[in-house]
Amino acid sequence: MGEEPAQSSISTLWSELKRRRVVRVVALYAIAGWFVIEVASTVLPNLNLPDWTSTLVTVLVVLGFFIAVVLAWAFDIGPEGVHRDPGPAVPASSGQPDSIAPSEPADPPRVQRAPPAEADDRKSIAVLPFVNMSGDVENEYFSDGISEEILNLLVKLPELRVASRTSSFVFKGKEVSIPQVAGELRVDAVLEGSIRRAGDRVRITAQLIDAASDSHLWSETYDREMKDVFAIQDDIAQSITDALQITLSPKERRAIQNVATSDARAYDFYLRGRSYMYTMTQRDYEHAIGMFNQAIVQDAKYALAYAGIADAYSHMFRYADASLENAEKAREASEKAVALDPDSAEARASRGLAMFISENYPEAELEFGKAIELNPNLFEAYYYAGLAYTSQGEFEKSVEMYLKAMEVSPTDYQPAVFLGQAYASLNRKHDEMKARLSSIELIERHLKMNPHDTRALCMAANQLSNVGELDRGLKMAEEALAREENxxxxxxxxxxxxxxxxxxxxxxxLLERAVDSGWGDRAWLETDSDLDLLREDARFKALLERIN
Structure with a gap:
């Protein structure tokens, strides 16, 4: 009994050290200090300096260590800059000490207004998922889909920075204020709304809110037939540009007109298909393909539906079933999408992804380049191009693409994760650690809003391992396996x-189980720096041969 208070005190101290990021600072300082001492011991004797100079450097590094620990305890560095740490928060009833808490429901985040990205003076906007007011959860795909389509129209405007779907949809169903959302996503304005669907009629209410004043810049209610949904989306996009005082060229004005299909039923099937694309499971990819095929039955020239089929087969190949049949179907569907609409950036990106999984890297690079030329704001084009370069071992190029993806969507954790991995492969330790720590903060924020995202949980475990927080990483890893062990x-x-x-x-x-279950991206296995420990292991080499 007498040992419990001491153990509790030690546990509390350790939790507080982690919360204040002292552990990370110690790890970083140890790496940097070792580097400085090694350089000093090598270079200083050649400069004919006194013998005690190297010793002085060592002493200064040791003294600096204590100063760094004190500063790490007292201050914190976040997106809003350097600020004094306010001390430990009052513990919640769950008593969970870690900032990543995947098993517990997330409370609304307490965020501060972050400055916009440097050297980017464009106006910026986030499109929140519209609220489904139909009283039928089955219509959730429709309200989400309309929101995403408006977002995709706005992304085509180079004068406007649009928060990605991954970033803005984390607020779905959350009780947060518009200033909070804007601060989290670093945008000037937020579009929100609601949708009520009844039979062939749809009622859409949309409002654009200025983040600084929390006041309306524009609002409108549309009560029309389902066949008019395309005109509604076009009108919303045009009204947003007018409210933000963005002058559009004739080409840009045409770009925000939704002309992918004129068939409302085909469009409905397409939205259903898109709703299955985000869970990253084989079952839902198959559902998505079925919906996209139904869309094509209604409109045989629906290029985006073919692009959706291509993406589903490409992702299924990468993450669930690396069969030659899936790769071939991705190529066929993407080729059809480009043939139907060669000026579609989305179709070009889908084609690039299909070429990437087939290891036709020159063609993939060409298609991603065309997609970026058509739409410089298309996150997927940069992100997939970065993955393709990583698979080839061209890490300098992958770094460039990941950084571009982060410019387009600063709050998306995915490119930050792979940026750190690319830096690791280049042996750029300082840049790697900065990217790893940045990705951890982004994943923490994502998991706070989406505690049941198993992929993000996996990414969190890996990044925590990379910065030396193995206990927290192990907890995340075991949680992810318990959720989806197959x-x-x-x-x-x-x-x-x-x-x-x-x-x-x-x-x-686990790798053998992954391959047995359908994983088969050999090129990624060969270049993934996270697996460097296994390179010379006979089992690993045998695994590569199996995939080949």
Whole structure:
């Protein structure tokens, strides 16, 4: 009984050290200090300086260590800059100390207004998922889909920075204020709304709100037949540009007119298909393909539906079932999409992704380049191009693409994760650590709003392992496995965690299970720096041969 208070005090101190990021600072300082001492011991003797000079450098590094620890305890660095740490928060009833809390429901985030990205003076906007007022959860796909389509129209305007779907949809169903949303996503304005659908009629209410004043810039209610939904989206996009005082060229004015299809039923099937594309499971990819095919039955010239089929097969190949049949179907559908609409950036990006999974890298690079030329704000084009360069081992180029993706969508954690991985492959340790720490903050924020996102949980585990927080990382890894122990993507990512943690046997066990379950991206396996520990292992080499 007498030891419990002491143990509790130690546990509290350790939790507080982690919360204040002192552990990370110690790890970073140790790396930097070792580097400085090594350089000094090598260079200073050649400069004919006194013998005690190297000793002085060592002493200064040691003294600096204590100063760094004190500063890390007292101050914090976040997106809003350097500020004094306010001290420990009052613990919640769950008593969970870690900032990543995947098992608990998330409270609304307490965020501060972050400055816009440097050297980007464009006006910016976030499109929140419209609220489904139909009283039928089955119509959720429709309200989400309309929101995403408006977002996609606005993304085509180079004068406007639009928060990505991944970033803005984390607020779905959350009770947060517009200033909070704008601060989190670093935007000037927020579009929100609601949709009520009844039979062939739809009622859409939209309002554009200025973040600084929390006042309306524009609002409108549309009560029309379903066949008029395209005109409604066009009118909303045009009204937003007028309210933000953005002058459009004739080409840009045409770009925000939704002309992908004129068939309302085809469009409905397309939206249903898109709603299945975000869980990253084989079952839902198959559902998405079925919906896209139904859209094509209604409109055989629907290029975006073909692009959707291509994306579904490409993702299924990468994450669930790496069969030659899936790769071939992705190529066929993407080719059809480009043939139907060669000026569609989305179709070009889908074609690039299909070429990437087929390891036709020159063609993939060409298609991603065309997609970026057609729409410089298309996040997927930069992100997929970065993945393709990583698979080829061209890490300098992948760094460039990931940085571009982060410019387009600063709050999306995915490119930050792979940026750190690319820096690791280039042995740029300082840049790697900065990217890793940045990705952890982005994932923490994402998981706070989406605690049941298993892929993000996997990514969190891996990044925590990379910065030396193995206990927290292990907790995340075990949680992810408990949720989806048979998903190839989860098995692969947790295998990476155990490889980085030094447990090669368990890592290989999980990798073998991932391959048995359908994982088969050999090129990624060969270049993934997270698996460097396994390179010379006979089991790993045998696994590569199996995939080949």
């Amino acid at each position: 998903e190839p993507l989860v098995l692969y990512n947790i295998a990476c965690f155990f490889a980085m943690s030094g447990d090669s046997d368990r890592s290989l066990d």
